Amino acid sequence: MTKSALIEKIAGNVEGLTKKQTELVVETIFDSIKEALAKGDKVEIRGFGNFKLRSRKARKARNPKTGEAVDVAPKHVPYFKVGKELREMINKNM
């Protein structure tokens, strides 16, 4: 499923909400999560999960094409930890 299908699903479920508004809401939510992490903040969505940053150490890697050694600088990556409710939901109908 993609963002547009998700938007249709939500717009169809909320009375009085147009597709345009739903689009704006969905964009705003995901943009806000990105902005929060870009500031180093953490986002907690109860029942769904948490978004936070994880740090990655500097490492030496190789260019797979040339075999040349390259230094990879330390960096942060987005990390999602699944919430308890969602984790349990996924395994209900196995």
Added chain:
Amino acid sequence: MTKAELSDRIYEKIGLSRKEALGIVEMLFESIKSILADGESIKITGFGTFLVRKKSARKGRNPKTGTELEIEPRKVVTFKPSLHFKALVEKV
């Protein structure tokens, strides 16, 4: 940041009441949850993909007591951030 703060953002941007905004934020995450619970993945362009992955049964150990136990096959949700999202936080 929490659901309440996300709702405030919606409230500021669109002409919805705080209560309506919170309702929609909740609706969004509930929708994503039910899609994932059906075993389907969701791709949010510019943000990332939520994937449902199957894990097969394996033998594990209780790290405290050392007793061997069977870990049942299960499903897990993983998030693969988009290149854009990764680039955004790389240098934080």
